[in-house]
Amino acid sequence: MSDNNDKKGIIRGIPHDTIEQSLPILAVFVAILVAVGGIVEIVPAFYLDDAEPKVEGVRPLTPLELEGFAIYRREGCFLCHSQMIRPFRDEKERFGHFSLAAESKYDHNYAWGSKRTGPDIARLGKKYTDAWHIQHMRAPRSVVPESVMPNYAWLEETKLDTSRTKKRMEVLAMMNVPYNADDISNWESDLKAQAAVDDGSGEDALRARYERKTWTNSNGEVEQWTDSFTPTPLNVRAFDADASDVTELDALIAYLQQLGTHVHFEEGVDYYHDKFGQPYRK
């Protein structure tokens, strides 16, 4: 092979021959060149305000919903269901208002998906009843005959493992998801209250915590919603129709029933940006 390289390696004045004969020069050029694109495309979004226009109503998941999100991830639901509605007429008709950047700002990890073997579920919350979800998880084809979804019958039979819930919230709080010390220390009573397996005494405290309007993250940054805004009420009930214990199905349905319900969309407001690319404002 080396015989082929004996030509004079100068291309349009660039002494390529020199580059080819020096491992350090070649390595440094390559190492720098491959870094450019990623830096230009990824880094600015962390600093530009209009990358994630602010919108009221997006709150972190409750402990029960957070466990539901973990089950969503465990079962690989995101492989067939997207959570990212694009601004097209057919998607608006079928799935609802297009997804906003801020709606997934607390999603570690993001769950937009890349494939719709099943429908988008970014706005699934409150679209169907719990009873529908229970039946659909047991046997999808009993409610949607065309479906190719696996049966997830084991979810309602499996008691929810809550041994990681507190740690999950602590880790997320470290990454600026605005859980405060109060939210974290009350994780267990909040979880039970939302699944309605307690005596009902925890509900008010749960609602006070997750229907609040002031959110402070671990960096001390405060997000304050206006007085006129009423946060979306939490779903509090036995999601799997069984109040005796908290199952994985409770958590998953709790997660699904809040999807896309946080932001209150108003007719006629451009939630994307104006024609100059500025962040949306009312």
Place this chain on the structure above:
Amino acid sequence: MSTVAAKEEYNYDIVKFCVLTGIVMGVIGTAVGTYIASELAYPWLNLDIAEISFGRLRPVHTNTVIFGFGGFLLYGAGFYMVQHSTHARLRFEKLAWAAVALWLISMICIWVTLPLGMTQSKEYHEPEWWIDLMMATSWVFMTIVYLATIANRKMSHIYIANWFFMTMLFMVTYIFTFNGMCIPVDMTFSYSAYAGIHDAMTQWWWGHNAVGFFLTAGFIGVMYYFVPKHANRPIYSYRLSVLHFWSLTFLYVWVGAHHLHYTAIPDWTLSLGAGMSVALIFPSWGGMINGMMTMSGAWDKLRTDPVMRFMVVALAFYGMSTFEGPLMGTKSVNALSHYTDWTVGHVHSGALGWNAMIAIGAMYHMITRMWNTEMASAKLVNMHFWVHLTGAVLYITAMWGSGVLQGLMWRAFDSYGNLVYTFADSVAAMHPFYALRAFGGFLVFVGFCIMLYNTLKTVSAVKAGSNVALSAAAKA
């Protein structure tokens, strides 16, 4: 060539191990792929068992074919060609073996943890953080061995194949590290360091560059060594290789954003991604043309040599899917193709057509050279070619059909302005395509089984001394 006399000095043991393991990975990966494809066509196959349900098994397929089959091919072919193209024995051989061992252990951990539901939920980066660390360590070991061997080369110039390999080694280190940033909750779960739009951008910077560097730059490197070697021709154009090397290295990095067209990512990023995607056809076709034209004067080998056929058809598929890629990277086409099976078809025209076929060609080449033998059955190599090609074509055309049909059904409005089809209608319409796709995948699996059988027979014939030695003409 002068390398023949020096062959005893090369470390072939590690290459042999990687090639054989790679073939086994191909069998396992395509078997799992066939099964999950069948689950989509016939959902009862999920059997109500959590561990084999589609959502948990799909990443087992992708990881096994990309990092198992593709990974062991890259390790094996990399160790083979870096020695041959530098005329130097592998440096730090223990480190090289450690890299291979860690990679294999990672694969085994992947097979256990993913069915149990331990996933980072980032596509093609699913294994949890501690498996990530093992894979990253293996990769760094590989990089050190590779660079050290190049540094030890017995000639002044570094061969083109090694430029591409270096690009892959560096870029995959970057993207794997930054996309893998997370905070562990415990051994079974971790949260990504990024959320929402940032996580999405980082993920597809990884996702597309795993394709762009692991499956393109690395495999182009393999092509640059094995196609000229097998055809016994010099590379067509030195200048073209220089030009397309630097442009591919620079451009590929930008195009990941096209996976996020019309999402909540800032528009300028997506437009940049789309523009770069279109531009990417030039370096891609530069490589394809350079590989193809290397066949000048050796085209007759296509009639007689199925291994050559694997390599040339691989280049044809590479040209085709790198034409399709820029097309799908534009916003207007992506509006239809995104979220549909067209993406899956595109990936597999690259994976089954380009990656698998160039890999298989390189593997057959290495087996015959390292064991100094003809394959036990030339007929079976030929059969493997046709079975694989038929399977790949069936798979790809099925997914094109279903993808475009899906996209059109979703956006169809009637004259009253109502949606014509429910989503469930589109799912029902996919069934025949899914069944055909599963059959295509099955053929590819059968092809790999043929290859494994033929290879084992060849190796045992060599051990028994009953093989036919490679002709001097082939060795030249």
